Amino acid sequence: MRVVGIELEPHAFRLVVLDGTARRWKVVGLASETLPPAGEGEDPQAALAAAVENAFRRLKAPRDPVFATVPSSECVFRTLLLPFKGEEQIRKVLKFESEGHLHHWNIDDIVVDYLSLGEAKGQTNALVVAAPKEVLKRALATCEACGFDPQTLDLDATALFNAALQTGALPAEGGVLLLHVGTRSSLLLLVEDRALRHIRAVRAGLDSMSAAVARDLGLDPESAARKAAELESGDEIVVDFEADARGDLEKSPRVLEQGLVAGRREELAVRLAHEVVRSTAGAALQRPPSSVLLSGAGAALADLPVRLSTELGLPVTVFNPLERVEGPIPENDVKAAGPLVPAALGAALKGIGLDATRIELRQEGLRFTRTFDRVKLPLLAALSLLLVALLLENIYLYRKVHDRLEPSLRTLVEVATGDAKNLAKIDTRPVESIELRKRLPYLKSQVEGKLKTLREKLGQGVDQPMSALEAWRLLFDKIAEVKDEIGRFSLDDLKFDTVPKPVRGGLEDHVEVTLSATFYGSAEEAAPHYDRLMAAIEAAPWVAPASLRRPGIKRPPDKEESVAEPVKFSVIVPGPKGGETP
Amino acid sequence: MNLPFAKALTGEGDSLRTGILAVAALVLLAAGALGFQWSRYASYRDSLEPGKRSVAAISAAAKQIKELEDEVREDDKLGRDDVTYITQQATASNFGDVNPKQSTKSPAKGYKDTIFTITASEKERNYYRQQLATFFYYIEAKRSRMRVTAIDLRLADKKKPEDDLWKFTAEFTSRTREGD
Helix, strand or coil: CEEEEEEEEECCEEEEEEEECCEEEEEEEEEEEEECCCCCCCCHHHHHHHHHHHHHHHHCCCCCCEEECCCCCCCEEEEEECCCCCCHHHHHHHHHHHHHCCCCCCCHEEEEEEEEEEEECCCEEEEEEEEEHHHHHHHHHHHHHHHHCCCCCEEEEHHHHHHHHCCCCCCCCCCEEEEECCCEEEEEEEEEEEEEEEEEECCHHHHHHHHHHHHCCCCCCCHHHHHHHHHHHHHCCCCCCCCCCHHHHCCCCHHHHHHHHHHHHHHHHHHHHHHHHHHHHHCCCCCCCCEEECCCHHHHCCCHHHHHHHHCCCCEEEECCHHHHCCCCCCCHHHHHHHHHHHHHHHHHHHHHCCCCCCCCCCCHCCCCCHHHHHHHHHHHHHHHHHHHHHHHHHHHHHHHHHHHHHHHHHHHHHHHHHHHHCCCCCCHHHHHCCHHHHHHHHHHHHHHHHHHHHHHHHCCCCCCCCHHHHHHHHHHHHCHHHHHHCCEEEEEEEEEEEEEEECCCCEECCCCCEEEEECCHHHHHHHHHHHHHHHHCCCCCEECCEEEEECCECHHHCCCCCCCCEEEEEECCCCCCCCCC | CCCCCCHHHHCCCHHHHHHHHHHHHHHHHHHHHHHHHHHHHHHHHHHHHHHHHHHHHHHHEEEEEEEHHHEEEHHHHHHCCCCCCCCHHHCCCCCCCCCCCCEECCCCEEEEEEEEEEEEEECCCEEEHHHHHHHHHHHHHHHHCEEEEEEEEECCCCCCCCCCCCEEEEEEEEEEEEEC
């Protein structure tokens, strides 16, 4: 996992990118920049935001998660003896207990957190941190302008301690002074047996030294800062103010300038040493510091460790956390920027779960919330409303079915059951065990099934064969019609055969008729009678067109009558089919 | 009192997430129930109009059944089986004894014809056409599922043109659908 730790100041920032987990991690990116004072009409926050944005892009650093620090110099520290043990108990009363010790602030305008210094006899010795909400809001606004929303806001002091602890810079036993000399302020942290005992932020840093140099030499702040830093690469300048100072001044203005700068450095070292002594005395440590770890921009001043060592009587070494960790950072960058970034590194370590102090200033209304967290409450409300709407709709539909549709359907079923039972004589007892909506289809199928069976039994519903009897009737009606025109004749044989012919979707029958007749009289007399009968048959509408076969009539030599050869034709009986009586 | 969801609904920390999940689960359940209710409602609503038509159809069919059952009762009086019916009609029409022989054939796929071949029980007996027509008419008129499908008349003894005595063979057919 990649996390970013960032230490933001009004004109500077330090940024560290960590990759890994609490067990194994390395520094994969590093940026440190101090911006020149903003010109007239320039927005210092916009310039800082642009620089931070640029650093994020250059390092391909993620915008989330980011862990930031705020300057301890903006906060107040108090050591309180709280009459409780346990984090939950203490957090409940912390603000109330702190109120009496933070007279100059309205308790509603600050955020309070604490660091346990030890517990004894049901009491907790707590180092209480109070940060004005206004300062935190400003810091968050800067973060927002820089394009990220930090998950936590830590103190630069506690982050510094975290970095020193996690990189193994602190000895297991004994006291150590962590001294971070920044541009605007300096941090004094007293550590005893790897436990943080005291924090102090002193409004003295490189800026105050530069301001003094500017006053001394009549320079603008930027030139003064440059001048104040010039000595760092040169030999140590020792100015003996007890000697003939006037003579020196006349001899060399440069020596004078160097002397003034060295004096201001000395002044800074003396003040810092003085503050250290005060703090150490006030902290009442069992093991006073036996060494000093120096970090911050002040660590770049070559003579400061020596001066501090002299003033404090303790060994002073530069604390460069990057020399103690893995990472692909170039050696030059490690050397130059290492002492500047311990707070940013400590904040980043918090992001991977290495957090020695658990200080969190994003509290109350300033709490970090992810997008989902922000919509949780509206989402819950919307879901609840949806739930209520769904339940109401459920009830509405249930009532509609129960009160209106079901009774109507039940009435229909009762009517149908009555008819099926009383008229169709169907056993309707099984209906009771069937689901209401399926009763009507069941009854319908039962009734229709019985109807079909009855129809079949009566020969209905099936096209019955064509009636040969009907063909007979038609033929004899026709003969009776032309009886007077065909003379004397008699029928010899008659044959009617109903012939079924399958067609698509059923049968089309016809009746084949074979007729043999005898016509009495001479051939000259019989032939017209025969023709007349044939013509009458052929013209009948029920005779199939072109079906008449008339072989002719002949008179046997020994007979008086003429005999017609068998005549054949097809009759299509008109009228209803399908079992209807013709 | 420690209510499990009280804290969740007050929105503290991850409990709110739990609350959302719980309410979302309830919403899903309610949506499922709504789906069920809606399908039930739609089913009832959609079965009401067809139900009215079904009731009308059932009522009409029931009346038809009642009428057809009357017909069946009348038909049964004429003989439950067709051979008995034919014999009865022969007697009723003063035709005399007949000798029906039953066979079946399929005129087309799905149809079955039951054919009764009728001949006179006495070989030497001759019939007037009027007798034959009356018998055939009785056969068709009183049982609608039976048709005269073949008549073969041969003149028995012709001495004069007016002679009208015949020998006959006839077939009566009752057609049904196969598989019914």
